[in-house]
Amino acid sequence: MAIEQVKIKRRTSTEDAEMDITPMIDITFLLLIFFLVASKMDTAGDVTLPPANNGVAVSVDDSVIITVEAGPDGKGRVYKGDNKDGSNLIVGDDETQAEAIAAYVDEVMLGEAKQHVLIKAAKDVKHKVVNAVAKAVGKSTAEFETLHVAVLEED
Numbered sequence: 001m002a003i004e005q006v007k008i009k010r011r012t013s014t015e016d017a018e019m020d021i022t023p024m025i026d027i028t029f030l031l032l033i034f035f036l037v038a039s040k041m042d043t044a045g046d047v048t049l050p051p052a053n054n055g056v057a058v059s060v061d062d063s064v065i066i067t068v069e070a071g072p073d074g075k076g077r078v079y080k081g082d083n084k085d086g087s088n089l090i091v092g093d094d095e096t097q098a099e100a101i102a103a104y105v106d107e108v109m110l111g112e113a114k115q116h117v118l119i120k121a122a123k124d125v126k127h128k129v130v131n132a133v134a135k136a137v138g139k140s141t142a143e144f145e146t147l148h149v150a151v152l153e154e155d
Contacts, residue, residue, distance in 0.1 A: 058116055058118055058148050060082070060118070062115045063114055063115070063116040063118040063148070064104070064105050064108045064109060064116070064117045064144070065081055065118045065120060066078060066081075066101065066104075066105075066118070066119050066120070067079040067081065067082060067083065067084060067121075068121040068122065068129060068130060068133055069084060069121075069122045069125065070122055070124040070125045070129075074126065076121075076126070076129030076130075076133070077089060078090045078097060078133060080104050097136065098135070098136035098139060099136075101136035101137060101139075101140075102137065102141075105117060105137055105140040105142055105144075106140050106141055106142045109143075110142060114144065115144060115146075116144060116145055116147070116148060117137050117144050117146075117147045117148070118149075118150060119133055119147070119149045119150065120150040121149065121150065130149060134149070
């Protein structure tokens with residue numbers, strides 16, 4: 001009996017086929033562009049703040065008061081004291097106003113020995129205006145206990 005040797009040809013291993021993801025990336029960018037163009041950005045959304053129900057009463061006699069009201073150009077009008085008298089209006093650009101606010105706080109704190117600073121802002125004043133006034137108060141060299149922002153008291 002003759003034994004025949006049969007050589008079995010082994011398959012050569014084929015490299016794994018790579019998937020082309022370029023069309024998937026194209027579709028993703030097209031969908032992204034579609035949703036960016038089709039969406040509506042609402043930047044002028046008004047927020048109604050709730051009244052404060054856990055506020056702390058601040059003595060007006062012990063506080064330096066700065067009054068802020070909304071101006072026609074979106075910037076706030078800042079007044080020295082608790083009134084909106086034109087003679088107490090702090091005018092100028094943002095940096096000049098900040099220096100004047102800090103000087104006012106220094107003057108009243110040193111002259112009348114106040115302990116607090118109170119910012120009274122009208123309802124329609126933007127937060128960035130109140131924040132700018134608070135930063136200007138922070139530049140003051142006078143030492144005070146706390147900075148308060150007046151809020152609507154709940155009945």
